[in-house]
Amino acid sequence: MSETPTAMSAAEIAQAVSSRKITALAATEAALARIAAHDKVLNAFTDVTADRARARARAVDAAIAAGQPAGPLAGVPFAVKNLFDVQGLSTRAGSKINRDLPPSPRDATLIERMEAAGAVLVGALNMGEYAYDFTGENAHDGPSRNPHDLARMAGGSSGGSGSAVGGALVPIALGSDTNGSIRVPSSFCGTFGLKPTYGRLTRARSFPFVASFDHLGPFARSVKDLALAYDVMQGPDADDPACIVRSVEPTVPLLANDVSRLRVAIAGGYFQQNLLPEAVEAVARVAKALGATRTVELPEAARARAAAFIMTTTEGAALHLDRLRKRPNDFDPPVRDRLIAGAMIPAVYVDKAQKFRRWYRAKVLELFQSVDVILAPATPCTAPKIGQATFTLDGVELPVRPNIGIHTQPISFIGLPVAAVPVPLEPMPIGVQIIAAPWREDIALRVAYALEQMGVVTAPAPRGL
Amino acid sequence: MDDHLDDYMSAVTGTMALPLEDAWRPAVRANLEVALRLARLVDDFPLPDDVASAAVYST
Numbered sequence: 001m002s003e004t005p006t007a008m009s010a011a012e013i014a015q016a017v018s019s020r021k022i023t024a025l026a027a028t029e030a031a032l033a034r035i036a037a038h039d040k041v042l043n044a045f046t047d048v049t050a051d052r053a054r055a056r057a058r059a060v061d062a063a064i065a066a067g068q069p070a071g072p073l074a075g076v077p078f079a080v081k082n083l084f085d086v087q088g089l090s091t092r093a094g095s096k097i098n099r100d101l102p103p104s105p106r107d108a109t110l111i112e113r114m115e116a117a118g119a120v121l122v123g124a125l126n127m128g129e130y131a132y133d134f135t136g137e138n139a140h141d142g143p144s145r146n147p148h149d150l151a152r153m154a155g156g157s158s159g160g161s162g163s164a165v166g167g168a169l170v171p172i173a174l175g176s177d178t179n180g181s182i183r184v185p186s187s188f189c190g191t192f193g194l195k196p197t198y199g200r201l202t203r204a205r206s207f208p209f210v211a212s213f214d215h216l217g218p219f220a221r222s223v224k225d226l227a228l229a230y231d232v233m234q235g236p237d238a239d240d241p242a243c244i245v246r247s248v249e250p251t252v253p254l255l256a257n258d259v260s261r262l263r264v265a266i267a268g269g270y271f272q273q274n275l276l277p278e279a280v281e282a283v284a285r286v287a288k289a290l291g292a293t294r295t296v297e298l299p300e301a302a303r304a305r306a307a308a309f310i311m312t313t314t315e316g317a318a319l320h321l322d323r324l325r326k327r328p329n330d331f332d333p334p335v336r337d338r339l340i341a342g343a344m345i346p347a348v349y350v351d352k353a354q355k356f357r358r359w360y361r362a363k364v365l366e367l368f369q370s371v372d373v374i375l376a377p378a379t380p381c382t383a384p385k386i387g388q389a390t391f392t393l394d395g396v397e398l399p400v401r402p403n404i405g406i407h408t409q410p411i412s413f414i415g416l417p418v419a420a421v422p423v424p425l426e427p428m429p430i431g432v433q434i435i436a437a438p439w440r441e442d443i444a445l446r447v448a449y450a451l452e453q454m455g456v457v458t459a460p461a462p463r464g465l
Numbered sequence: 466m467d468d469h470l471d472d473y474m475s476a477v478t479g480t481m482a483l484p485l486e487d488a489w490r491p492a493v494r495a496n497l498e499v500a501l502r503l504a505r506l507v508d509d510f511p512l513p514d515d516v517a518s519a520a521v522y523s524t
Contacts, residue, residue, distance in 0.1 A: 303510055306503035313500050321483075328484045337489055341496035344477045349504035354518035356507055361519055402499070414519075 005030035010076040010171040010225040014118065017064070017075030024060035024075030028053050028120050031077035035122065035169050038465050044144050044154075044163035046082050047089055047124040053077070056120045071118030072228055072252075078172040081158050082124040083131060084108040084216075085205040093207035094127040094157070096140045096330045097323055108205040109240070110174060110216055110233050117232035122170060125160030129332045131176060131209040132316055132339070133157040134184050134404035135386075139332035143386050146188055147462035148428055152383040155185035155404070158219070162189035165219040167462045172229050173219045176203075178210045179312060180378075180408025182217050186420040187431030188383035190460045192226045192448065193219045197438045198415025200246070201230075204239030210315040211242070212354075213308070213412050221459040223449040226419070227251045230441065251442045255449040262443065264292040265367075267376040267435075270301035271407055274393040276381040278430050282423035283377050286432045289456040290447065296371060299363045300356075304410040307353035307360070309402075311413075313342030314350045334401070361414040368437040373447055377407045378420050378431030411435055419444040421457040429460055470494060 005013060005027040016022045032050055039045050057075060064070050080086065083093040085104035092098045111121055126144040128136060136159020137143040144159035146152040147167035154163040158175030162185025165173045175182045177195040186193030194217045201216050208214055218229035231252055236245040266272075266287050272280075287293070298304070317324070317339045324343070328336055367374070380393055380403070390397050411418055411433065419434040419441075434451075436444040451457045474494065478485040485493060 300510065303506055306506040309503045310500065310507060313496075321481075324483060328486075333489070334492070337492040338496045340478070340483060340485065340489070340493050341500055343481060343483055344474060344497055345500055345504060349508060351518065352510075352512070353504075353507050355512050355516045356510055358516050358519040359510075359512055 006034045006168060009222050010073060010220065010228055013076050013171065014072060014074045017060070018070035020064065024057040024120060025054065027075045028057040028077055028122065031122050031170055038167055038169060041150055042145050042147060042163045042167050042169070043142050044125055044160040044167065044169060045079065045123045046092070046126050046141055046160070049086065049121060049123050053120050053122045056115065060118050060120065071116065072232060073114060074118035076119045076172060077122045077170045078114055078119050078174065079123045079125050079164055079170050080111060080121065080174040081127050081161050081176055083127060083176060083207040084111060084124070084174060086111065086121070086124055089124060091207050093131065094129040094138055097327050098207070106205060109202045109237050113233045114229065125164055125173060127160055128157035129335045130320065131157040131178060131181060132335050134180060135401055136162070136185060137386065145386070146383045146464065148190060148460065148464050149383070150464045151385055152428070153188060153386050155188035155383060157181040158185050161219045162186060162191055165189065165191045165221060166459070167465055168221065171221055171225055174216060175219055176206065177215045177217060177412060178213055179308060179412055180405035182219065183378045183408045183418060183420040183431060183433060184404055186219060186422065187378035190422040190424065190429030191219045191221060192223055192422065192459060193217065193420040194226050194230055194441065195412060195418045196230065196441050197417045199242050199244040200441070201233050202237035202240040202243040204237050208319060210312050212311055212315060213415060215412065223445060223452050224252065224255060227255055227445050249442065251445050254442050255446055257446055259446050259450045262372040262447065263370065264290045264373045264375065265294040265296040265371040266292055267298055267374050268295035269297045271298070271376040274380050274406060275377055278382050278425055279377040279380055282425065282430045282432050283375055285423055285456055286421070286451060287375055289451055289454050292375060296367050296374060298367070298410060300360055301410040303356065304360045304413050305406055307356045308409040308413040310345060310349055310353040313338060314345050317342030357413060364414060365437070372436065372443055374435040376411070376433045376435060378433050379404055380406065382425070382428035382430045408433070417441040417444050419448040421448045421451055422459055423456070424458050424460045470497065
């Protein structure tokens with residue numbers, strides 16, 4: 001076992017707390033100390049809930065001392081993107097405007113489930129305004145920074161989640177992913193991330209963006225920690241109309257199952273374009289380790305990305321229409337300008353995008369009759385510099401902000417489960433998407449675990465701290 | 466349509482009571498041009514008449 005609570009995985013902390021080798025309070029204090037030491041430069045946290053965390057940790061220790069069963073995350077510090085409701089905090093969702101909301105009366109369901117498993121919430125995390133972002137930059141709170149190079153982006157929109165876990169401030173964080181907002185910061189910050197199947201994890205009491213494909217999910221520094229968090233958060237919830245009634249399907253007991261018989265393919269065509277060499281290298285390493293040589297084509301992936309773009313900008317505009325009218329100058333200007341443009345898209349295009357989604361999903365699901373896993377890059381490149389406006393992909397100079405997620409958007413558009421795994425290239429890590437059929441998070445996590453055991457993927461120690 | 470895009474922007478924002486200050490107009494227009502280009506890509510795809518919108522996945 002590692003020496004100090006901050007160097008321990010969530011699984012190690014929970015085991016140590018359960019067996020009373022350390023207290024939950026000690027694990028919490030260690031996380032709070034590391035946050036105090038490093039968040040000044042990372043800027044991952046917007047709120048540190050120290051008093052609440054200490055009270056919760058003491059309650060965990062008291063329950064264990066009284067002989068009550070310890071949860072699978074006993075004493076594990078975690079933090080959440082600041083679009084999750086946290087009792088007593090206004091849910092800012094990265095905005096200036098939402099700071100005027102009253103304090104939330106109740107935690108998001110996923111926080112309640114994490115704490116019911118013994119975890120300890122230590123704070124809320126920076127994010128791109130209203131989640132309309134791939135960079136991790138924020139006009140109001142400043143950028144969350146990459147723990148491996150402080151001059152580089154953390155990725156977005158769950159930038160604080162990637163920065164906090166990549167920087168080992170906490171072993172687990174929660175984020176949201178509409179078009180790539182878990183997978184992009186996981187890629188840039190060198191963490192594992194899980195975007196579950198659409199409808200798997202409840203979004204109750206979180207601030208929405210694009211309800212048609214908003215997902216919530218965990219970040220972690222190991223696959224086991226990722227699976228531990230995912231398992232305790234599963235289950236139906238009447239407070240989210242999209243959350244499916246499906247029994248909990250634990251993945252931790254399955255992680256070490258053999259993967260040699262899984263049929264693994266590499267996404268071709270669209271997913272092999274617009275890549276810098278590091279992204280090509282990362283996919284090649286993962287494919288080689290898994291013995292994957294077959295390529296499959298996701299039909300009309302470019303059109304799928306276009307349809308995701310249209311649904312995002314129009315649903316986002318509809319969500320914020322009143323705020324755009326009343327407080328346009330309180331938005332980050334680039335976000336405001338995108339949302340106003342979104343309000344101008346004719347409804348017929350939105351309807352066609354929705355219908356195309358049905359067609360595209362059916363075609364992609366046909367692929368899963370002959371493959372179990374599809375590999376694809378998570379991002380076109382390693383983390384760009386903060387403030388970088390353009391990059392060159394396939395010889396064409398493109399704006400960075402909307403194009404970071406070009407390889408994630410066609411996947412979340414139809415709600416497929418994805419484990420993002422970090423390939424520890426030098427000088428910066430980069431992620432690969434392990435994509436499975438709907439409701440087969442277990443397969444994506446098993447493959448991620450096998451790659452981790454082989455040493456092909458790992459969350460590197462933060463190089464910038 | 467692009468030739469009339471500024472007129473379209475004025476008409477839509479006026480009809481919807483959305484603000485559009487002159488200083489924002491170039492950036493909003495640039496975003497709208499990108500979105501319309503992508504919308505046309507979707508529009509160009511021939512879909513069966515009986516295809517229904519996807520909503521929540523249950524299987």
